[in-house]
Amino acid sequence: MNKTALNDKEFILVGKVVKPHGIRGEFCIKSFADSPFLFDEIKRIFLREGRRRPQPVTVQSWRMHKGMVLMTVNQVADRNRSEELRGAEVLVRAADLPEVEDDEFYLYQVEGFDVVLEDGAPLGVLKGFIEAPGHDVWVIATPDKKEVLLPAVPEFVLDVDMEGETIVVAPPEGLVDLYENPEPEKKKAAPRRTNKKKPSSK
Numbered sequence: 339m340n341k342t343a344l345n346d347k348e349f350i351l352v353g354k355v356v357k358p359h360g361i362r363g364e365f366c367i368k369s370f371a372d373s374p375f376l377f378d379e380i381k382r383i384f385l386r387e388g389r390r391r392p393q394p395v396t397v398q399s400w401r402m403h404k405g406m407v408l409m410t411v412n413q414v415a416d417r418n419r420s421e422e423l424r425g426a427e428v429l430v431r432a433a434d435l436p437e438v439e440d441d442e443f444y445l446y447q448v449e450g451f452d453v454v455l456e457d458g459a460p461l462g463v464l465k466g467f468i469e470a471p472g473h474d475v476w477v478i479a480t481p482d483k484k485e486v487l488l489p490a491v492p493e494f495v496l497d498v499d500m501e502g503e504t505i506v507v508a509p510p511e512g513l514v515d516l517y518e519n520p521e522p523e524k525k526k527a528a529p530r531r532t533n534k535k536k537p538s539s540k
Contacts, residue, residue: 348431350444352371352376353427354370354428355428356368357424358421359420362415362417363417365423368406369407369428377397380435383395384429384430385423385426385428385429393413397410443498448464448500452504454504455508461480462478465479467490473489475487476495486513488507495507
């Protein structure tokens with residue numbers, strides 16, 4: 339069970355408020371969590387509007403609608419307030435996250451891990467994550483300050499050593515070279531000069 343990257347030392351970003359829904363304070367959330375059923379287990383979430391401090395709210399109810407989470411919380415009673423929440427981050431405390439199985443982890447726990455190839459050769463450091471349809475994409479920062487975008491699927495991510503803080507990967511053939519040695523952009527041909535003059539408007 340994976341989650342999004344660590345937002346700071348205390349909070350985990352699990353979604354973002356998209357827009358209000360209806361007139362009774364319900365609002366629409368784009369969830370970044372693998373499963374929205376997280377909200378069944380965590381009843382207190384935090385909303386952060388811009389650079390303000392995260393404010394705790396109590397989840398009253400939630401439901402799925404067209405791939406989004408529709409939520410009501412006790413502290414938001416009408417559409418005007420839910421309208422103000424557009425773009426707000428939905429956070430949970432790291433300490434409140436449900437326990438995972440031995441072979442599972444949250445993404446924030448592996449951010450900063452060393453990434454190596456099957457033969458032990460260093461590739462870089464896991465820097466962040468990009469949400470993509472069907473799977474996450476891991477952003478790996480190489481020693482020469484390049485970025486490798488690796489689809490986080492079992493065939494490419496072979497092992498995650500939580501104690502050793504190391505991830506073993508087997509990128510698709512040519513993927514690393516594609517990012518480390520990109521083809522130079524082709525120069526556009528300069529327009530030809532001619533001695534022809536534009537006809538006079540006189």
